[in-house]
Amino acid sequence: MISQGSEIRAKDGRAPDVFSRDGWVAMRQYREAEEVDVAVIGTGAGGGVVAAKLAEAGLSVVAFDAGAFYRPLADFASDEREQDKLYWTDDRISGGDDAIEMGSNNSGRAIGGSTVHFQMVALRFRPEWFQARSRLGYGRDWPVDWREMWRCYDEVEDALKIAGPVTYPWGPKRGRYPYRQHELNASAQVLARGAEAMGVDWSPCPISTVSAPRGKSPPCVYRGFCKIGCSTNAKQSILNTYIPRALAAGAEVRDLAMVGRIETGSDGRATGVHYHRDGEWRFQKARRVVVAGYSIETPRLLLNSSSPSHPQGLANAEGLVGTELMVHSNHAVWGVMEDEIRWYKGPPSMAVCEHWNYDDDKDFHGGYAFMSQGPLPTDFATSMVKNLGVFGMELRRRMALYNHMAGLKIVGEVMPTPANRVELSEETDALGLPLPRITFRFGENDRKLSDHALRFMRTMHEAAGARDIFETAGSAHLMGGCRMGFSAADGVVDGAGRAFSCPNLWIADGSVMPTGGGVNPSITIMANATRIAGHMIGAIARGEG
Amino acid sequence: MTSFAPPRERSPLAGAATALALAGLVGAGLWAARRPQPRPQPGSALPVETARQPAARRARQGGMLLAASAAIDGATEHYRGGFHRWEMYLGPAASIGALAASAMQAAMPRPLREGLLLTAAGVGLAGHAFHARNILDRPGGVCWSNLFYAAPIGAPGSVALAGLAGLAATMLERREPEMPHRRGRWIAIGTVAGLLGTTAEVALLHFRGAYHNPAMYIPVTLPPIAALTLGAAAARPSPTRLRLAHRMLGATAMMGLVGTAFHAWGVHRNMGGWRNWQQNLLVAPPLPAPPGFTGVALVGLAAIDLLEASE
Numbered sequence: 013m014i015s016q017g018s019e020i021r022a023k024d025g026r027a028p029d030v031f032s033r034d035g036w037v038a039m040r041q042y043r044e045a046e047e048v049d050v051a052v053i054g055t056g057a058g059g060g061v062v063a064a065k066l067a068e069a070g071l072s073v074v075a076f077d078a079g080a081f082y083r084p085l086a087d088f089a090s091d092e093r094e095q096d097k098l099y100w101t102d103d104r105i106s107g108g109d110d111a112i113e114m115g116s117n118n119s120g121r122a123i124g125g126s127t128v129h130f131q132m133v134a135l136r137f138r139p140e141w142f143q144a145r146s147r148l149g150y151g152r153d154w155p156v157d158w159r160e161m162w163r164c165y166d167e168v169e170d171a172l173k174i175a176g177p178v179t180y181p182w183g184p185k186r187g188r189y190p191y192r193q194h195e196l197n198a199s200a201q202v203l204a205r206g207a208e209a210m211g212v213d214w215s216p217c218p219i220s221t222v223s224a225p226r227g228k229s230p231p232c233v234y235r236g237f238c239k240i241g242c243s244t245n246a247k248q249s250i251l252n253t254y255i256p257r258a259l260a261a262g263a264e265v266r267d268l269a270m271v272g273r274i275e276t277g278s279d280g281r282a283t284g285v286h287y288h289r290d291g292e293w294r295f296q297k298a299r300r301v302v303v304a305g306y307s308i309e310t311p312r313l314l315l316n317s318s319s320p321s322h323p324q325g326l327a328n329a330e331g332l333v334g335t336e337l338m339v340h341s342n343h344a345v346w347g348v349m350e351d352e353i354r355w356y357k358g359p360p361s362m363a364v365c366e367h368w369n370y371d372d373d374k375d376f377h378g379g380y381a382f383m384s385q386g387p388l389p390t391d392f393a394t395s396m397v398k399n400l401g402v403f404g405m406e407l408r409r410r411m412a413l414y415n416h417m418a419g420l421k422i423v424g425e426v427m428p429t430p431a432n433r434v435e436l437s438e439e440t441d442a443l444g445l446p447l448p449r450i451t452f453r454f455g456e457n458d459r460k461l462s463d464h465a466l467r468f469m470r471t472m473h474e475a476a477g478a479r480d481i482f483e484t485a486g487s488a489h490l491m492g493g494c495r496m497g498f499s500a501a502d503g504v505v506d507g508a509g510r511a512f513s514c515p516n517l518w519i520a521d522g523s524v525m526p527t528g529g530g531v532n533p534s535i536t537i538m539a540n541a542t543r544i545a546g547h548m549i550g551a552i553a554r555g556e557g
Numbered sequence: 558m559t560s561f562a563p564p565r566e567r568s569p570l571a572g573a574a575t576a577l578a579l580a581g582l583v584g585a586g587l588w589a590a591r592r593p594q595p596r597p598q599p600g601s602a603l604p605v606e607t608a609r610q611p612a613a614r615r616a617r618q619g620g621m622l623l624a625a626s627a628a629i630d631g632a633t634e635h636y637r638g639g640f641h642r643w644e645m646y647l648g649p650a651a652s653i654g655a656l657a658a659s660a661m662q663a664a665m666p667r668p669l670r671e672g673l674l675l676t677a678a679g680v681g682l683a684g685h686a687f688h689a690r691n692i693l694d695r696p697g698g699v700c701w702s703n704l705f706y707a708a709p710i711g712a713p714g715s716v717a718l719a720g721l722a723g724l725a726a727t728m729l730e731r732r733e734p735e736m737p738h739r740r741g742r743w744i745a746i747g748t749v750a751g752l753l754g755t756t757a758e759v760a761l762l763h764f765r766g767a768y769h770n771p772a773m774y775i776p777v778t779l780p781p782i783a784a785l786t787l788g789a790a791a792a793r794p795s796p797t798r799l800r801l802a803h804r805m806l807g808a809t810a811m812m813g814l815v816g817t818a819f820h821a822w823g824v825h826r827n828m829g830g831w832r833n834w835q836q837n838l839l840v841a842p843p844l845p846a847p848p849g850f851t852g853v854a855l856v857g858l859a860a861i862d863l864l865e866a867s868e
C-alpha cells in the first residue's frame with residue numbers, strides 16, 4: 013500500500029471526496045499551456061479562501077499545495093506520531109537569541125494548510141488593533157478599515173459554522189455565532205473557576221468544530237485529537253469547507269505540487285509558476301498569481317523568484333520581504349488538581365479569557381488571551397522534557413499525574429521588529445531550493461508581556477485550587493514577513509493584498525499581517541483573504557487586475 | 558489489511574429504518590387519534606356520563622405516554638451521568654411507578670395508584686430543585702453553558718406531568734356530582750401549562766442545536782398554538798373553538814410521535830450513525846422525548862371531551 017501522503021490524488025478529472033473514506037468528486041482541470049486567470053500557491057487559511065472565492069466569481073483557478081490531499085475519515089489516525097505527516101518538517105535553519113522551533117507548533121503541509129491540524133480557536137481581533145500605532149501607540153496600523161474586516165469575519169464565521177457563546181463578553185457587539193457553544197470540559201471549568209475567583213470575565217471559546225450536525229459533518233465527539241487532524245470531519249477546516257467549494261466552482265487543486273519559483277516577464281509582471289510534481293519540474297501559465305504559503309514559505313518563494321526585472325527577489329524592491337516576522341508567545345502555567353480533569357477530552361481550548369486584550373491598564377504594549385489546555389500525552393511529555401529538563405523516573409512521575417493536570421496558556425502579542433526575519437541560506441533542499449534562514453529574538457516588551465501573563469495565570473491557577481504549579485515557555489503561530497502597508501516604503505503589498513512592485517501578484521496569507529494581535533490568527537487570515545479576494549474580483553472586473 | 562469496517566458517513570440501513578419508524582409512528586398516531594367512542598345518541602345515557610369514560614381513558618393514555626417517555630429519557634440521561642448520586646434513581650423510578658399506576662388501572666388498588674402518582678408529581682417537582690442546584694453549582698451559575706449542558710432544568714417536569722395526568726384520570730374515573738365543565742377547565746389549564754413548559758424546554762435544546770434543521774421549529778410553534786386554542790376553548794367554550802382546539806391538539810399529538818422519527822434521523826447524523834448506537838443514543842437528540850408532547854396533548858383531548866359534553 014502506498015503510504016498516505018505520498019500519493020498524488022487530484023488528477024484525471026477527480027479529487028478526493030473529503031467526506032468519504034474512498035470516494036471522489038469531479039474536478040475541472042486546466043492545461044499547463046493554457047493561461048489560467050489565477051494561480052494560487054498554498055491552500056491553507058488564506059489560499060483556500062481565495063481559491064474558492066475567485067472560482068465562485070467565475071475565474072479559472074489552479075491552486076497548488078506542497079502537501080497531500082487527505083480524506084480525514086480514512087487517513088487520520090488517533091496517533092500522535094503518525095499524524096506528524098500533517099506538519100511542514102522540511103529542513104529550515106532557525107537561529108537568533110530565541111530561535112523559533114519550526115514544525116508542529118506553527119506550520120502545516122496539506123491541502124487545507126495548517127487549518128487541518130489547528131486547534132480551532134476562532135477569536136476576532138480587537139478593532140483598535142487594526143490601528144495599533146495611531147490608537148494604542150505601538151506596532152503598525154493596518155491599511156484596512158476594521159468595519160470591513162468585521163463584515164468579513166461574519167462571512168467566514170458563517171462559512172465555518174463557528175460554535176461560539178451566545179454572548180461574548182469583550183469587544184463591540186457582534187451577531188450571534190452560527191452554532192452554539194460546546195459543553196465545557198473539566199479543563200475549561202478550571203479556567204472559569206479561577207476567573208470567577210479573581211473577578212475577571214471568562215467565556216466559552218468560539219471554536220471551529222460543529223456542536224450540531226452540518227451537512228456531512230457530524231457534531232464533535234469530544235475525543236480531543238483535533239491538533240493532529242480531526243478524523244470525524246466535525247472540525248471545520250479549510251479542507252472540508254472552502255476546498256469542496258472551490259472544486260465545485262471549477263477550481264483545480266494540485267496536491268503534492270511544490271512551487272519553487274514564480275516566473276516574471278521583462279515587464280516585471282508574473283507569467284506563471286514553476287512547480288515540482290510527480291518527480292519533475294513543470295510550468296503553469298497564469299495571468300495572475302496569489303501567494304499564500306504562510307510566513308516562512310511565502311518570503312522564501314518570493315526571494316527565490318528573482319529575475320532581471322526583480323533583482324532582489326519578487327516584490328522586494330524595498331527589501332521588505334521576509335522582515336518583521338512575528339510569532340505569538342505561548343507561555344503557560346500548569347498545575348495539578350485534586351479532582352480528575354482528563355483534559356484530553358474535547359477540543360483542547362474550550363474556555364478563554366481575553367481580559368488583557370481589552371484592559372489597557374498594563375505596563376506593556378499589546379495584549380494576550382489565554383485558554384484552558386488539553387495537550388495529548390506525547391506533546392505534554394515533550395514540553396516537560398524541553399522546559400523542565402525532567403527525564404526518567406521524574407518524567408514518569410509527572411506523567412502519572414496527566415489526568416489531574418490543568419493548564420493555562422497564552423497567545424501573546426509580539427512586537428513587529430525588522431531584525432526578526434526570513435532570508436535565504438546557501439544550503440538547498442532535495443529539490444535544489446535554498447533553505448529559509450529564520451532569525452528571531454523576543455524583545456523587551458515581549459518579555460514584559462509574558463512575565464505579566466505568567467504572574468496572572470499563576471494567581472488564577474492558585475485561585476482555582478491547583479498545586480505543584482510550574483511554567484513553560486514557547487511560541488506558536490507565524491505572522492508577518494510580507495506585511496501590508498500604506499506605501500511601497502511601508503509594506504510589500506497594499507491594503508488589497510497587491511504587491512507594490514508587481515501589479516499582478518497578490519499575497520493573501522498570514523504573512524501580510526502587519527501586527528499579530530493577542531489572539532490566534534487563522535480567522536483573521538481567512539477574513540483578510542476574503543477581503544483581498546473581494547478587492548481582486550472588483551479590480552479584475554474593472555479591468556485593473 | 559484488517560477486516561475492521563469503520564462506520565460509514567451515510568448508511569442506507571439508517572435511512573430505511575428511519576422511514577419505517579416514521580411510517581409506523583404515523584400509523585400509530587392515526588390509530589391513537591381516532592375517535593374512541595361514537596357520538597352520544599339521543600336517548601342514550603347523559604352526554605356528560607358518556608364523555609367521562611373516554612376522557613378518563615385519554616388522560617390515562619396521556620399519563621402513560623408521559624410516564625414512559627420520562628422513564629426512558631430519564632434513565633438514559635442518568636445512565637449517561639453514571640448515576641453518580643443515588644437521587645438520580647428517583648426520577649426514573651417514580652416515572653415507572655406512575656406508568657404502572659396508569660397502566661394497571663383495574664389491577665391496582667386506587668389508594669396505591671394515587672400514592673404512586675402523587676409521588677411522581679412530587680419527585681418531578683423536587684427534580685427541578687435538584688437540577689437547579691446542579692446548574693448553580695457550576696462556574697457561571699445561570700448562564701447559557703449551564704442551561705444547555707448542566708442538568709436540564711425543564712426535564713423533571715415530565716415526571717410531574719406524568720403524575721398529574723394519571724391523577725386527572727383517577728379523578729375522572731370517579732362518578733362525582735361535580736360539573737364536568739369545571740373538571741374540563743382544570744385539566745385544560747394543566748394541559749396549557751404542560752404544553753408551554755415542554756415547549757420552553759424544547760426551545761432551549763433546539764436553540765442549543767442552532768435549529769440546524771428547519772423542522773426543529775415545528776415543536777416550538779405548534780404546541781403553543783395548541784395551548785392557545787385550548788385556553789380559548791376552556792375560557793369560553795363554543796363548538797368552533799372546541800373543534801379548533803381539538804384539531805391542534807391532535808396535530809400536536811401526531812407531531813410528538815413523528816418527532817421520534819426525526820430524532821432517529823438525528824441519531825444517524827452523529828458520527829457512526831446507527832451503527833454506533835450505543836454512543837449515539839446517549840448524545841443524539843433523545844428518542845423518547847418527543848412523545849411527551851403526545852402525552853400532554855392526549856390529556857388536552859380529554860379536557861376537550863369534557864368541555865364538549867357540557868356544551
Ligand SMILES: Cc1cc2nc3c(=O)[nH]c(=O)nc-3n(C[C@H](O)[C@H](O)[C@H](O)COP(=O)(O)OP(=O)(O)OC[C@H]3O[C@@H](n4cnc5c(N)ncnc54)[C@H](O)[C@@H]3O)c2cc1C
Nearest residue numbers: 054056057058078125126131132133271305521522532534
Ligand atoms: C498546531 C497548530 C495549532 C493552531 N491552532 C490555531 C488556532 O486554534 N486558532 C487559530 O486561529 N490558528 C491556529 N493556528 C494557526 C493557523 O493554523 C495558521 O495561522 C493559519 O493556518 C495560517 O494560514 P496561511 O494560509 O497563512 O498558511 P497555512 O494554513 O499554513 O497554509 C499554507 C499552505 O501553503 C503550502 N505551501 C507553502 N509553500 C508552498 C509552496 N512553495 N508551494 C506549494 N505549496 C506551498 C503549505 O503546504 C500549506 O498547506 C495553529 C497552528 C498550528 C500549527
Ligand code: SF4
Nearest residue numbers: 232233235236238242
Ligand atoms: S474533539 Fe471534536 S473537533 Fe476535535 S478531533 Fe474530536 S471530533 Fe474532531
